[in-house]
Amino acid sequence: MTGARDTMHAPHAPRADEALARSRHAAYCEGYFATTAPSHFLGVSLTTGVCEDMFPSPGSTKLDETNAFDLAEVARANLGQLNAITVSSFCGPHGLIWGLDVCAPAAGHRHLGATSRRAQRAEVFDLAGLTAAFAALVGTVEDKRFPFLPGSHLPAAMKSRAAAGPGVVYAGLGIGVPDDRARNACLLMEDVGFMPDEEDPDAPRERAMECLAQSVLEVGTNQRVRYGRVFVGVASARVAPGETGCALVMAPYFLLARDAAPERAPLAELTLERWEDECRPRFLSRR
Numbered sequence: 409m410t411g412a413r414d415t416m417h418a419p420h421a422p423r424a425d426e427a428l429a430r431s432r433h434a435a436y437c438e439g440y441f442a443t444t445a446p447s448h449f450l451g452v453s454l455t456t457g458v459c460e461d462m463f464p465s466p467g468s469t470k471l472d473e474t475n476a477f478d479l480a481e482v483a484r485a486n487l488g489q490l491n492a493i494t495v496s497s498f499c500g501p502h503g504l505i506w507g508l509d510v511c512a513p514a515a516g517h518r519h520l521g522a523t524s525r526r527a528q529r530a531e532v533f534d535l536a537g538l539t540a541a542f543a544a545l546v547g548t549v550e551d552k553r554f555p556f557l558p559g560s561h562l563p564a565a566m567k568s569r570a571a572a573g574p575g576v577v578y579a580g581l582g583i584g585v586p587d588d589r590a591r592n593a594c595l596l597m598e599d600v601g602f603m604p605d606e607e608d609p610d611a612p613r614e615r616a617m618e619c620l621a622q623s624v625l626e627v628g629t630n631q632r633v634r635y636g637r638v639f640v641g642v643a644s645a646r647v648a649p650g651e652t653g654c655a656l657v658m659a660p661y662f663l664l665a666r667d668a669a670p671e672r673a674p675l676a677e678l679t680l681e682r683w684e685d686e687c688r689p690r691f692l693s694r695r
Contacts, residue, residue, distance in 0.1 A: 422589040423501040424448070426510060426675050431663040435692050437546065437554055439493075439562035440661040450499045450594075451506045451542035451660050454535065454581050455483035456645035458653040461572065469652065473570035476654035480568070485543040487658055489558040495661070497565040497596035501589060503661065507541025508585070508639075510675035511683045517639070523618070525625035528634065532621050535581060535641025541680050545668065552692040554665040565659040569600035573647030576606040578613075579655035580642040582620030584628060584635035592633045597623045598657040609644045616642050 424447040431438045440448040457479025463471035482488040504510055508517075518534040547553030556562060571577055580599040586592035597620055603612060620640045628635045647653035669675060670686040678686070688694070 422504060422509065424504045426504055427669075429504065429663055430669070431665050433557055433665060434667045435554060435665055435690075435695065436557035437662050437665045437668070438557050438560045440663060441561065441563055442663060445663055447502045447504070448661050449504050449506050449510070449664055451485070451545065451662060452535065452538040452581065452583070453485045453487055453542060453656070453658045454539050454579055454641050454643045455480045456577055456579065456643050456653060456655045457481070457483055458645050458647055458651055461650050461652055469572060472572075472652040473654065476570055476652045477568060477656065480654045480656035481658070482549040484539065484548065485546050486549045486552060486555050487546070487660070488549060490556055491559065491561045492566055492658065492660075493561060493563045494566045495563045497598065497659075498593035499596070499661070500593040501591070503594070505538065505583075505594065506545060507538040507680065511541055511545070511678055511680045513537050513541060514679040514681050520640070523621040523625065523638065525622050526629050528625040528628050530584070530621070530625060530635050530638045533637060533639045535583065535639045538583070538639060539641065544680055544684060547691065547693065554668040555692060556660075556662070563661045565596045565598060566657060567598040567600045568654055568656045569602055570652060570654040571602040571647065573651045573653065574607070574649045575602055575604040576609050576611055576644055576646050577602050577653040577655040578616060578642055578644035579657045580616045580620050581640070581657050581659070582624045583639040584624035585637040585639070587634050587636045595624055595627055595633075595635065596659055597627070600655045600657065607646060609646045612644055613642045
């Protein structure tokens with residue numbers, strides 16, 4: 409693993425027009441299906457939630473599982489109070505990834521090495537920069553920035569796993585970025601799991617991340633798509649006896665709040681840090 413940073417842009421850029429991927433609302437983002445907008449953004453969230461078992465109905469653990477799921481929804485980026493619609497896991501030429509195509513961190517994305525499978529080879533990067541960028545956009549449940557309109561119907565690539573302790577729950581995500589984004593889609597490979605009786609929350613990390621990267625390349629072989637870059641990440645948590653945990657991958661396809669788009673420069677020209685400076689006075693928590 410190295411500390412190198414990614415500053416490379418895809419040689420064949422997506423066709424999306426960021427100016428057309430706008431919400432109907434000034435302060436709120438909303439789901440892609442809310443309008444007929446021809447372009448959209450993709451955000452990335454990878455979290456866990458753990459709660460005490462409090463609501464064991466006869467023959468059911470669903471209430472505690474729902475509580476853990478709700479905690480995972482707001483553990484970092486505020487994705488609560490939403491009607492999430494699970495959709496397939498591709499972001500095509502008319503989609504832009506928040507934190508990669510626009511408002512990327514000034515330091516770039518941490519390079520983790522390279523992976524190969526069959527005739528495919530890809531550089532691997534840490535997903536953490538993408539999850540941090542999305543959290544910076546929508547804010548947290550305590551400090552809302554440009555959250556989703558409560559009750560929104562939100563299409564998202566999504567998987568979750570809830571389980572009672574003891575053990576470790578984890579969620580992983582691999583994103584394959586094709587060399588030619590004008591003709592191919594970015595691929596999202598979600599994984600969720602539970603390791604009974606495991607006490608180390610980091611136990612699944614190394615193997616899960618390798619499997620995520622390799623699975624992206626396998627799909628690339630199947631679909632005849634070359635993914636030159638892969639972003640991978642894992643979130644995990646220990647669940648003690650008497651607790652329920654939930655691991656959640658959620659990557660919404662969305663339209664951007666109008667006030668989250670500065671007029672001075674296109675989003676693609678802004679780093680995440682500059683975007684925050686430009687938009688901070690318009691954060692919902694400051695209104």
